[in-house]
Amino acid sequence: MAATVTPEAVEKTVVEALPQFGVDESQISRDATFEELDVDSLDLAELSQIIEDEYGVQLKGDDVGKIKTVGDAIDLVVSRAG
């Protein structure tokens, strides 16, 4: 069963997932860009996979291309689930 999508839950998933891509936890905020965090396209693809496994929300390659900040990613997942 996929978990219920709430902005808080998705934020928690994203914040918990990012350190495995080498992101320093203290730098993570909604406004931080993935570029600043040194999160590349493969990292984002893997993050999408984690989100899909957790919430059943599928993000495609062109969706991921539009995501700039941590907040964008969270908002996109929440809007897709709605």
Added chain:
Amino acid sequence: MSRPDNATALVTGASKGIGAAIAKALAADGWNVAVNYRSDEDGAKATVKAIEEAGGTAKAFQSDVSNGAPDELFKQVEDELGPVIALVNNAGVNADGLAIQMDDEAWDRVIATNLTAAFRLTRRAMRPMIKARHGRIVNIASVVGPRANAGQSNYAAAKAGLIGMTKTVAAEVARRGVTVNAVAPGFIETDMTKDIPEAVIDAIPARRVGAPDDVAAAVRFLASDDAGYVTGTTLFVDGGMSA
């Protein structure tokens, strides 16, 4: 050769010929082998039996990989043998004819099985591999593609495409410990190549056709831990044809 503990390899088109030889070679290295077949159930069972008699672990899985839905096959293999750490895209067909006479069905069928299916299986296989930070994908290409072979424009396009895909996917996932390589057999003694004219053999520097085991040995290496820094390459097993 070494491999991760309790690791499973999925070999498509493993009921006979090169695929069966690859399945047996990987099993000899201790891989649990998923022997995929489309229609030759007896051949797949014979491959499994040979592996089991040699002390290995294998199971046969029926699936037409060209049907575009590899998820079901992967789920079955994952449930019954464990996560797929190595994928060998070996299933292939040919439908030969001069391009000027080749109908769309012959073109489409060869591209669907030899190229598109390999892409879809690769895409599905990579997800758990990336998560595990380890994986091996080996695509069985051909000397045909890098080289011309009159009467096989569809096959050549698919196999050249497979080599191109191998390189790019390898570059995409290398930093996650997943390697993607191709093996390009020359003339190997199988049902597909049983009527090779003498003149063709004379043109092979080794002056003989290869055996399925020659190809299997290359796959065995590329699937092993020893090949962790080898990715995006094509290993020709062709008696020097492409030299």
